[in-house]
Amino acid sequence: MHIRRDPSCVQFLLWRCTPDLPLEPEELCQKIGQSLINNGFVDKSRETWLLVYEETKQHHQIVLVPKTGRIQVRVHYLIPVPQRPLVAFSLACQLADFLGDTHPKAEQLR
Amino acid sequence: MTIQIKKEELFSFLPEHAFSFFADTPVVYHCHHYNLWLDQTIDDALGSRESVALRTRCAHEAFYHYLAQLIPRTGAETPAEKLKVAELIFGAMGHGTLRLHTQAQGGLATGDFLHYGFTWKEKYGEKVRRRHTADAVAAGCAVAATEIAYDLPMGTLDVAEETCVALGAPQCRFQIEGAKQPMPPSRPVGKKETQRLLGDSFTGKYEDQIHAIATGLRNFLGTINSDERGLVQGFGVFVTLHLASYYNSISYNALYNIERTAPQSFRVMEELLIEAGHQCGFNTFGGIIGSPEWEGLAGAPTGDPLEILIGCCAIGRALGFGQWTIQDYTPEKYFVLRSPGTYESTYHVTRHGLASSGRCYLHQGGTLAMVQLAHRVNWRDKPQFTPELYSSLFRGQAQWRTEETHCVSKGDDYCEIVVERTGN
Numbered sequence: 001m002h003i004r005r006d007p008s009c010v011q012f013l014l015w016r017c018t019p020d021l022p023l024e025p026e027e028l029c030q031k032i033g034q035s036l037i038n039n040g041f042v043d044k045s046r047e048t049w050l051l052v053y054e055e056t057k058q059h060h061q062i063v064l065v066p067k068t069g070r071i072q073v074r075v076h077y078l079i080p081v082p083q084r085p086l087v088a089f090s091l092a093c094q095l096a097d098f099l100g101d102t103h104p105k106a107e108q109l110r
Numbered sequence: 111m112t113i114q115i116k117k118e119e120l121f122s123f124l125p126e127h128a129f130s131f132f133a134d135t136p137v138v139y140h141c142h143h144y145n146l147w148l149d150q151t152i153d154d155a156l157g158s159r160e161s162v163a164l165r166t167r168c169a170h171e172a173f174y175h176y177l178a179q180l181i182p183r184t185g186a187e188t189p190a191e192k193l194k195v196a197e198l199i200f201g202a203m204g205h206g207t208l209r210l211h212t213q214a215q216g217g218l219a220t221g222d223f224l225h226y227g228f229t230w231k232e233k234y235g236e237k238v239r240r241r242h243t244a245d246a247v248a249a250g251c252a253v254a255a256t257e258i259a260y261d262l263p264m265g266t267l268d269v270a271e272e273t274c275v276a277l278g279a280p281q282c283r284f285q286i287e288g289a290k291q292p293m294p295p296s297r298p299v300g301k302k303e304t305q306r307l308l309g310d311s312f313t314g315k316y317e318d319q320i321h322a323i324a325t326g327l328r329n330f331l332g333t334i335n336s337d338e339r340g341l342v343q344g345f346g347v348f349v350t351l352h353l354a355s356y357y358n359s360i361s362y363n364a365l366y367n368i369e370r371t372a373p374q375s376f377r378v379m380e381e382l383l384i385e386a387g388h389q390c391g392f393n394t395f396g397g398i399i400g401s402p403e404w405e406g407l408a409g410a411p412t413g414d415p416l417e418i419l420i421g422c423c424a425i426g427r428a429l430g431f432g433q434w435t436i437q438d439y440t441p442e443k444y445f446v447l448r449s450p451g452t453y454e455s456t457y458h459v460t461r462h463g464l465a466s467s468g469r470c471y472l473h474q475g476g477t478l479a480m481v482q483l484a485h486r487v488n489w490r491d492k493p494q495f496t497p498e499l500y501s502s503l504f505r506g507q508a509q510w511r512t513e514e515t516h517c518v519s520k521g522d523d524y525c526e527i528v529v530e531r532t533g534n
Contacts, residue, residue, distance in 0.1 A: 007400035007494050008346020011232065016492070046333050049406035065406045072402045077343070 001096035003104040012084035015073040017092045019101050025069030035098035085109040114185050126311035130430035133180035134301040136354040138430040138453055141347035142229035143393035148386045152364045155379055158242040168359040169250020174264045175298035176353055189259040196255030201340030203351040208248055212286055214260035216267055219252035221282035223339035227275040229348045244276035252284050265293025299355055304456045309523050311450045314435030316420050323424035326407045345397040358457040387475015388504050395422050396495045411489035418484035447477045448526040455518035455525050464521050468514030477527040478512045
């Protein structure tokens with residue numbers, strides 16, 4: 001799994017995760033979506049073309065695009081700015097575990 | 111009495127002209143980059159003292175006409191209920207949390223996470239020391255809401271922002287009291303006035319694609335709600351649903367003020383207003399096209415310039431800027447964007463009459479930004495929309511010449527922007 005700041009990211013809130021595993025977009029989204037639900041995330045999707053899962057304690061979100069397989073981690077704004085990259089990193093590791101993928105490298109957070 | 115703000119009933123859309131209205135008041139979506147930049151433009155032109163006064167007065171007027179339309183449709187009867195509606199609607203539009211503790215003779219209002227002050231602090235707070243308050247819009251809303259709640263004529267009260275988060279205060283506070291100077295009466299520029307000016311609409315090239323994306327995006331925007339702060343954070347920006355009259359009145363009042371007091375600087379002022387359009391196009395359009403929402407709706411950008419131009423037209427429509435159509439396009443050379451009217455030109459004619467030249471400054475700046483986003487941004491590299499990228503696109507030697515060849519503001523049937531390549 002790779003992680004980098006997403007385009008338009010301000011204050012370390014938005015992160016793009018890209019798995020190493022060669023999965024089809026829909027399969028990838030289905031696998032992650034199901035794992036997130038199994039791990040207590042809530043499905044907040046309003047459209048079939050944009051899947052949104054929210055963690056219930058701190059309200060971080062994982063956004064999935066079934067058409068392309070894009071994964072975006074949205075750290076909640078209440079997390080202090082210096083801690084946001086680590087929160088994103090931890091969520092990316094969780095996603096990697098769901099897929100059986102390798103964890104991202106910490107230096108990718110820069 | 112129960113207060114009911116029925117969003118679906120209060121919101122209306124003219125599909126053939128791509129104009130949006132809330133309580134019959136023209137509204138548009140804009141992001142914090144544009145909002146801050148336009149306010150700064152007025153500050154630069156008039157000086158901060160006069161600018162704050164003008165912007166507050168324009169917000170006061172715009173919100174007075176808006177709330178006068180809105181509040182009677184919500185079931186609010188008592189002053190307390192009317193003030194509550196104003197607070198709720200202000201937050202629902204993404205402007206932050208406003209609390210009104212006012213009586214007929216005035217009083218105090220407080221603000222937390224106000225869009226302007228809060229986002230200014232987020233964007234510039236660590237680099238720039240600000241010396242004047244940032245929340246003219248909240249101030250204008252607070253004083254207008256108090257007047258409407260107590261059935262007072264517009265301009266009975268005045269407002270001053272006494273503390274501001276952009277100046278380091280923990281909270282924004284507004285003092286409202288009896289006005290020392292009367293405010294000139296004004297007519298609203300609402301749905302009726304806008305519709306009166308609109309001629310037949312038309313389509314252009316790639317209409318099916320533009321229409322499909324615009325419809326999807328507009329529907330999606332309709333589902334977005336503000337968070338517990340009263341802010342809307344999406345596409346990597348803070349988004350507001352804003353009163354078009356506010357943008358127009360601060361822009362044209364400042365422009366004509368400059369024309370009266372420093373006519374030699376009139377063209378410079380026009381250029382500054384156009385630059386605000388660059389900011390809008392770059393940050394809002396760029397942010398939307400780079401977002402997962404866009405990828406789900408329209409697919410990931412492939413790098414084809416035409417695809418970006420089509421997408422930007424759809425975004426302009428979805429944000430309520432007007433029925434943007436592509437009339438002509440030659441890659442790297444020529445682009446013609448035409449609209450049967452924009453939220454700028456329809457306002458200008460109603461308020462200021464006919465002009466001698468085009469007055470769609472957001473439209474002009476936005477069109478150049480579209481062309482730059484289409485031809486100079488490498489979308490495959492998933493770019494960050496940084497100040498450095500902005501500078502590389504909009505500073506330095508101009509590669510394109512932009513002209514508003516037709517404008518409803520000067521009596522034409524439509525508004526048209528032509529962007530043409532200069533040199534090689």
